[in-house]
Every structure is written in C-alpha cells, then in structure tokens.
Amino acid sequence: xxxxxxxxxxxxLFFTFFFIFTQSVEAISFIFETEKDYLLKKEFSIKIKIDPxxxxxxxxxxxxxxxxxxxxxxxxxxxxxxxxxxxxxxETVENKISFSGGIPxxxxxxxxxxxxxxxxxxxxxxxxxxEISREEIEKGFILKSEIFLNNEKGESFEIKDFSFKEEKxxxxxxxxxxxxxxxxxxxxxxxxx
Numbered sequence: 001x002x003x004x005x006x007x008x009x010x011x012x013l014f015f016t017f018f019f020i021f022t023q024s025v026e027a028i029s030f031i032f033e034t035e036k037d038y039l040l041k042k043e044f045s046i047k048i049k050i051d052p053x054x055x056x057x058x059x060x061x062x063x064x065x066x067x068x069x070x071x072x073x074x075x076x077x078x079x080x081x082x083x084x085x086x087x088x089x090x091e092t093v094e095n096k097i098s099f100s101g102g103i104p105x106x107x108x109x110x111x112x113x114x115x116x117x118x119x120x121x122x123x124x125x126x127x128x129x130x131e132i133s134r135e136e137i138e139k140g141f142i143l144k145s146e147i148f149l150n151n152e153k154g155e156s157f158e159i160k161d162f163s164f165k166e167e168k169x170x171x172x173x174x175x176x177x178x179x180x181x182x183x184x185x186x187x188x189x190x191x192x193x
Contacts, residue, residue, distance in 0.1 A: 028052050029148055030162040031119075040135075042128055043074060048121045050147075056106035058089070058150035060099075060121065067140030068095035068134045074125035081121055082107055090122055106150030107167060138164050 031049040039046035048064075050057065066073070076090045083101035090099040099122065103164070109119060143162050149155045 006028060007136050009060050021081070028055055028057070028157060028159055030143060030145070030159060032162055032164050034143070034164065034166060036166045039134060043125060044122050044128075045077070045125045047123045049119045050107075050109070050121055051119065052109040055147075056108050056149055056150040058106050059102045059141075059148040061146040061148075062097075062099050062121065063144045064097045064124075065142040066097070067136075067163060070100060070129055070189055072127045072129055073097070078122040078123065082118055085119060096183070103150075134164075 015190060027125075029051045031051060033047040033049055037040075048062070050060070052151060052158075072193040073092045073095075081101075082103055083099075085104060086099070087101040087102060088098065090097065107119075142163070143160055145159045147157050149157075149160055
C-alpha cells in the first residue's frame with residue numbers, strides 16, 4: 001500500500017512538472033514577419049520578432065540557418081531592435097545567421113498588438129536566387145535559439161519553433177495615437193487614412 005502511494009505521488013509530481021515546464025517553453029515564440037507581396041520581389045526582408053507572452057526576457061542567443069540553394073543573404077537592419085546591449089553583433093557565416101544581445105530591465109512584450117509593435121529583434125534582408133514557393137522558403141529556415149529570463153533563477157529555454165506572419169500595419173483608421181515605449185522613447189502618429 002505504501003509503495004503504491006509513493007508511485008501515485010511520483011506520477012502526480014512528474015505530470016505536474018511536465019505540464020508546467022511545457023507551458024513555460026511554449027509561452028515564448030518567435031514571429032518571422034514579411035511583407036504581403038514578398039514572393040513577387042527579388043529582394044525581401046524578414047523582421048524577426050519575439051512574443052514573450054507573460055515572461056520577462058533578459059537575453060537572447062539567436063541562431064538561424066537558411067537554405068542557401070534558394071536564398072542569398074543581403075544584410076541586416078537593427079535600427080528598430082529592442083536589443084540595446086549587443087553581446088555578439090549580428091553576423092552571417094555561410095548560411096547561418098547569429099547574434100546575442102540583452103535588454104536591460106527585461107522585455108515584457110506589453111507592446112505586441114499595438115500599431116507600432118516594439119518587439120522586433122532584427123530585420124534580415126534576402127535575395128531570391130530563383131523562383132520558389134512560400135512553403136520552400138518557410139521550410140528552409142531552421143531556428144535554434146536560447147532565451148534567458150529576467151528573474152532571480154536565471155531560467156533559460158531553448159526555442160526552435162517560429163511562425164510566419166504577413167505584415168499588417170494598421171487594422172483601423174485613427175486620428176491620433178501616442179505613447180511612451182519601455183525605454184522612454186516617445187512616439188506619436190497624427191493621422192492615418
């Protein structure tokens with residue numbers, strides 16, 4: 001009876017731990033955002049964005065491989081990056097893109113879904129070597145990144161999943177929008193029609 005009780009307790013703890021761990025890992029996700037008509041262009045960009053859901057991210061160690069049979073790397077744009085402390089500058093070696101960076105005080109993701117989403121890590125520009133389908137482009141990427149949380153435990157998670165999303169600038173017309181981003185930068189849009 002005692003042995004059976006300890007088996008039940010162990011099983012309960014195992015499934016509880018498994019459920020919590022799985023939920024934590026799935027909470028953080030990468031989004032690869034492209035223009036609507038990117039397949040029609042010879043050169044196109046992918047904005048690498050992150051959605052931490054309810055987590056607070058401190059550091060990102062990013063590694064991405066792409067299919068060099070179809071795509072050629074053109075360049076980086078980190079002008080709109082939320083990363084302000086670059087541990088390892090963005091670089092490309094053959095068909096592998098990598099960078100490491102930190103966000104002092106952490107990134108909470110509270111601006112996702114706003115007109116000016118403040119969740120971009122890096123914009124990567126590619127040139128198509130030949131005509132390819134959307135599926136070939138998406139399947140040609142392999143992501144392997146590590147995310148460190150901004151907490152006293154120093155938790156980290158390996159993230160391999162990402163989703164493609166077409167860029168959608170604004171859902172509705174509006175007259176005035178303004179706000180202050182996490183680092184104190186003010187933004188304002190007067191009119192959009």
